Amino acid sequence: MTTPILRLGRLFLLAFALVAAAAGFWAIAARDDLIARHDNPRNVLAEQQIQRGEITDRNGQVLAETTFTSEDVATRTYPHPEAAPAVGYYSLRYGIGGVEAELDPHLRGTLFLTPSQALLDRTLHRPLVGGDVQLTLDVATQQVAAAGMQGRKGAVVALNAVSGDVLALVSAPSFDPAKLDEQWDALTANPDSPLLNRATQGLYQPGTAFLPVVMGEALNRGLVTPETAWDGGLETQVASSILPCAGAPPTPITRIEEALIWGCPAPIQKLGAQLGTDSLAIGLDDFGLNAAPAFSLPTIASAATNGPDDVGLLAVGQSQLTVTPLQLALVAAAFANHGQMPAPRLVEATRPPGGEWADVPASGTPRGTISRANADAIAGLMHTAVSDGAAHAAYADRLSIAGLCGLAIRGPQQHFDTWFMGFATPPSSSVIAIVVLLEDTKNCSEAARIGREVLLAVVNEN
């Protein structure tokens, strides 16, 4: 019987070796794929132990924080859901967005660990401790802007025109990051795309809000002066629609500067044709409209402004030209700040766990646009547009507000969008620039009123 016993022994050895090989396969070869499976409960459990960092506004008001339940499970709370377009969301099921995503390594704490520390922490199963983030956002301003956009579609961006600090960043409709898990299906199915950040990633025709850029470029080249006479029409044909003036001039326009004050496209369309494609392209470059601005949130830029095009339509912000509200806010800031365009900044400072706050510079660099004198001339026209022009709805007694109204025709359905771009200098702060975009409306007064409320909120805050 010895031979069968021996053979049985070999058979057993083979079988044990096979089991060992299978265990090795799952533990080594298939390991990463298995661990990364979305239904691996260990990932969620590990995530629920992380002491994620706080996100606060510029005054230290908490926008997002992590607390632990009695069962030691981390939960993320958002005391100011109106800041969601900037703050973003953090969901165990649907991932991360906004600042929560862009500064994730900092907030999770992985940024501060050397590989050897990370290995040690993993080995000892020490949960991660994240760092805190302070935003340039001002909750009071953000609240006013969000309240103004309540029930509308569009975006608001308010920023310090000198430092580039973003005080308010609103995209409407928005979402409550604390209720993301319950509302995810409704949010993704909503045709108005509440999860899209219109302020930084929504591409819109600038329409007549683009006029100051063309005008500024023409002034810079000495092609015209504000007083250059105009005796032509005021409206422009865009595809099958008419792009009208943003306001209604009481008397016929006689000087080209009035086209800006009343937001009338025809004079600027002619100016654009005079400038020509190349000069206009340089103008776009000067104002940084061909590139996505460097920012703490994902940004995009229109990629369709360099092909053969109707240069006149391009000059009135139609044709293939599209911009984001953030880009136009920076244009407004350039006129407010004597031709100097700041680099936008959303993150004020960061702090490693248990460490000291350190200022975070803007990701981009400021850029010069047009000459100081010409920028100031345009800024003067913007003041007139509020005091006596199309943007009069933005007028306030206790604050000198400048601004322009613009209309744009969007998409094949020829929807009208309305822009208000402006600025004001509060007594105790540097100049604040603002852009308000409202989708599907021709009523510029609404946009101008929202702009005024936000600018007044900044004044109240300071």
Next chain:
Amino acid sequence: MQRLWHAGSRFGWFLPDAPHARIIAARERGLLLLAALFVIVSQAGLALARAESPLSFWPILVWMACCAALHLALNTLLPNRDSAIAPVAMLLAGWGLVLIARLAPPFVSRQAVWLVISTLAAIGVALLPPALRQLSRYRYLWLLSGLVVLGATLVAGVNPSGDERAPRLWLDFGVIFLQPSEILKLLLVIFLASFLADKRDLILSTQIRVYRWLIPSPPYFAPMVLMWGFCMVMLVWQRDLGAASLFFLIFLAMVYVSTGQAGYLLAGSGLLGLAGVIGYGLYGVVRQRVDTWWNPWPEASDRAFQIVQSLLAVATGGIFGQGVGQGQPTMVPVVHSDFVFAAIAEEWGLIGALAVIACLAVLVLRSLRIAAQFPDKPFHSLLATGIGVALGVQSLLIMAGVVKLVPLTGVTLPFVSYGGSSLLSSFIMIGLLLRLSDPAGSLARHDTAPIIHKTDLAT
């Protein structure tokens, strides 16, 4: 004593010379100390990870007392025993205690009591006279009593979990639950060893030739096949797939060893496959096990939850493991009994899993080695073979199931899983193995000559 490996002998690697009794005792003591070191360090790691008081060490103290008692008893009773068997079994049992304390703390005291009972049972078996005649002579009685308790389970079976739909494989004795199929497994091995030892010459000499194959003549084979069929029917009735396949494989391996004809293994494997196909068609539970083995991923949160969680545990462990008490093995349903191997892989890593595989392989190979030492005592040889096969097949079935190599069968991992009946039957088997490994017992205490010369085997 001169220790040679007999290079000229074909079985030299398999059957080294038997060493002196003092060396055996020292070697076993050394191995037990190593096992104790591992178990104590593991328990200390667990206590630290959970911030438990030193009182949590009491099951380990019980285990150490069992180790010492077994070692001292064996020194007296079986001085020439195989020195690896007791330490390996004890290592696995101690590891099992740590795991139960880790995975299902309320059960640890019950398991510790069972360990004491099991150790005493192993010592009791070692006290049996070397010829083991009672085992051989009353084989029908043993088998019948096994079948009677199994039959009692059909009538009065319960499931300790209280779940009405769960298989009722246990008998309730008030203080303890007993799983008769574990006892039946042991009795079946004894019965088959005795029956085949008696009849194998007859079976071999009266074989009938059918075309090219030799098949046994019905008068000698039929009773055994009937007995086996009876076991199978009862088990299938009880929906205990693990035990049914285990019994069948034990039967096959023992028939193969006694007749030396590989055809039985092949034919038996074919029968097992056929049974699988029929079971797949008839029983939902078989279909589920096979489906979730073949492709668990689409049903990972449904029918295949357990196996996918098990693989996730193995993957999480990686090579070095998460550390005792620091993984999440309790994500795997019933991890403390059927899936204890997945918990080992998660917390002790692949290294721990390989160590368990190696320990069980050592036990199987030692059993077969003991079997090969009795060329002229077929009952002893077949008994050792049967024990090795029972332990080996059961270990392989559950470990291979946990790593998705074969469909899942609900059997325990010997010595390690939670379960008193399983621990008891495993320790009785260990006791028998130790008894067999030292046929002369204390009579040969001062005999330095090898019990058996390997040259006998080579012929």
